[in-house]
Amino acid sequence: MTYDLMTYDLVVIGGGAAGVAGALSAAQRGLRVALIDSGARLGGQYFRHPAVPPHPATSGLDRFVRQTRALSERAELLLGHQVWSVSREPGGDLTVHCVTTPGDGSGERPVEVRGRRLLLATGAHDRPLPFPGWDLPGVLTAGGAQALLKGNGVVAGQRVVVAGTGPFLLPVAAGLAAAGARVLGVHEANGGLGLARHPVLALAKAGEAASYALSLARHRVPYRPRTAVLAAHGGDRLEAVTVARLDRDWNVLSTRRVACDTLATGYGFTPQTDLGVQLGCDTRRDADGSPVLAVDDRQRTGVPGVWAAGEPTGVGGWRLAELEGRLAGLAAADDAGLAAAGESAAREAGAALPEVLVRRRDRMRAFARALLEAYPVKDGWQGWLRDDTLVCRCEEVPLSRLREAQDLGATDARSIKLLARPGMGWCQGRICGYPVACLAGEEPAPPRRPVVQPITLAALAEDLSAEPPTGGPS
Numbered sequence: 001m002t003y004d005l006m007t008y009d010l011v012v013i014g015g016g017a018a019g020v021a022g023a024l025s026a027a028q029r030g031l032r033v034a035l036i037d038s039g040a041r042l043g044g045q046y047f048r049h050p051a052v053p054p055h056p057a058t059s060g061l062d063r064f065v066r067q068t069r070a071l072s073e074r075a076e077l078l079l080g081h082q083v084w085s086v087s088r089e090p091g092g093d094l095t096v097h098c099v100t101t102p103g104d105g106s107g108e109r110p111v112e113v114r115g116r117r118l119l120l121a122t123g124a125h126d127r128p129l130p131f132p133g134w135d136l137p138g139v140l141t142a143g144g145a146q147a148l149l150k151g152n153g154v155v156a157g158q159r160v161v162v163a164g165t166g167p168f169l170l171p172v173a174a175g176l177a178a179a180g181a182r183v184l185g186v187h188e189a190n191g192g193l194g195l196a197r198h199p200v201l202a203l204a205k206a207g208e209a210a211s212y213a214l215s216l217a218r219h220r221v222p223y224r225p226r227t228a229v230l231a232a233h234g235g236d237r238l239e240a241v242t243v244a245r246l247d248r249d250w251n252v253l254s255t256r257r258v259a260c261d262t263l264a265t266g267y268g269f270t271p272q273t274d275l276g277v278q279l280g281c282d283t284r285r286d287a288d289g290s291p292v293l294a295v296d297d298r299q300r301t302g303v304p305g306v307w308a309a310g311e312p313t314g315v316g317g318w319r320l321a322e323l324e325g326r327l328a329g330l331a332a333a334d335d336a337g338l339a340a341a342g343e344s345a346a347r348e349a350g351a352a353l354p355e356v357l358v359r360r361r362d363r364m365r366a367f368a369r370a371l372l373e374a375y376p377v378k379d380g381w382q383g384w385l386r387d388d389t390l391v392c393r394c395e396e397v398p399l400s401r402l403r404e405a406q407d408l409g410a411t412d413a414r415s416i417k418l419l420a421r422p423g424m425g426w427c428q429g430r431i432c433g434y435p436v437a438c439l440a441g442e443e444p445a446p447p448r449r450p451v452v453q454p455i456t457l458a459a460l461a462e463d464l465s466a467e468p469p470t471g472g473p474s
């Protein structure tokens with residue numbers, strides 16, 4: 001067992017835009033900060049990039065790289081550390097339980113990091129929908145295709161179809177086309193004018209949208225609103241997809257077959273809230289029905305000493321994530337200053353945060369809400385499924401087993417899970433939780449996971465049998 005000797009003023013979980021900005025603004029105000037991320041490099045989903053050379057086309061990357069350099073001089077960076085749980089010590093401090101694999105062949109090792117305050121900046125993950133054939137090799141999530149490209153320089157395929165909903169499909173298609181893939185089409189299930197319907201969106205995103213439109217035009221990539229991929233076909237791997245024209249509610253009007261070797265698909269993102277839920281933080285529904293961590297104006301959750309920033313408080317893009325991170329770092333530093341001065345009454349209110357940052361964050365939040373409303377997931381997708389379509393890939397649960405569970409009296413997603421086992425496999429419902437909730441006629445519930453990342457029994461046993469991290473390394 002490795003123990004860190006220090007009790008940090010602030011422990012940040014997540015090294016994306018929100019976590020880095022939060023850690024840096026707190027460290028610049030004198031807090032002793034540790035930042036933990038499971039990745040080998042800082043960057044998170046948006047700033048994911050190979051070590052050298054940095055990906056040139058990512059806007060904001062230069063500034064992010066400057067932030068990470070400044071942070072590495074001021075804070076402890078624990079990369080390659082996967083957090084599986086956070087617990088509260090009797091004195092009020094928080095212990096973050098991680099595992100890391102040192103690379104000396106000794107296997108997974110537990111690590112505990114203790115802090116007085118915690119900032120949750122754990123981002124989001126892809127939200128795919130099931131459809132016949134989505135388990136074929138060659139079918140990827142849109143985020144997966146982009147991660148391969150940004151992180152490893154790997155182009156997912158030669159003849160690629162991009163499908164789903166939301167503006168995220170555009171950078172994925174543009175990136176793949178620029179890297180040499182033949183992108184056969186971008187199939188947006190909603191109307192293509194989602195952005196333009198909201199004047200605030202149109203203004204704020206006009207430049208970005210135009211640059212993607214230009215890039216798609218340059219590579220002759222057709223953008224087809226109100227179309228979707230209904231099924232993937234192939235033997236050992238993907239050979240073709242069925243593309244459908246849809247009405248407003250995503251009912252099928254007509255279909256055609258398109259030969260391809262790769263499909264990148266995504267229907268938005270699911271915020272990663274599980275560590276916050278584990279600690280007892282309140283959640284609220286975002287505009288798309290996703291449960292997100294509820295925070296106040298200072299990015300505080302309802303649990304004392306715990307802040308949250310970025311996608312766990314609602315999906316809104318890297319700029320909003322960075323801003324929320326900065327505000328959370330400032331608020332945590334303020335809290336530490338007041339604690340040092342013994343000003344417990346003033347702590348409730350805290351010093352005012354920079355008005356200009358607060359106003360910008362609030363504007364961006366309104367923008368994020370409008371974006372979610374412009375690209376909803378409509379119930380029509382449920383009609384694309386067949387009885388044998390796998391809904392849960394880990395446990396190989398087809399739609400028919402979910403329906404049998406419902407016939408047996410399962411009325412909600414939880415009882416469907418108990419009877420038919422969707423969500424009981426490796427991903428613990430991260431992928432199938434959303435569609436199962438929709439098929440049960442519910443909004444997705446906040447994830448309750450006592451262990452949020454897979455951990456070996458040996459590492460778990462070592463962690464649980466260890467003394468609390470109050471002394472030196474054992």
Ligand SMILES: Cc1cc2nc3c(=O)[nH]c(=O)nc-3n(C[C@H](O)[C@H](O)[C@H](O)COP(=O)(O)OP(=O)(O)OC[C@H]3O[C@@H](n4cnc5c(N)ncnc54)[C@H](O)[C@@H]3O)c2cc1C
Pocket residue numbers: 013014015016017018019036037038039043044045046047081082083084121122123124125126142143144146147168171269272309310311312316317318319321322452453
């Ligand atoms: C697959 C994907 C691709 C995206 N691509 C784009 C894009 O091209 N353009 C865009 O504007 N937006 C994109 N987004 C949205 C994007 O997530 C945000 O705009 C931005 O990255 C949010 O920053 P963040 O700091 O909140 O989260 P992230 O950047 O996601 O950072 C979260 C970090 O937390 C770490 N983490 C999470 N859980 C744990 C744990 N238990 N233990 C240790 N570390 C943990 C992760 O490794 C990650 O580094 C993408 C989102 C996803 C899911």
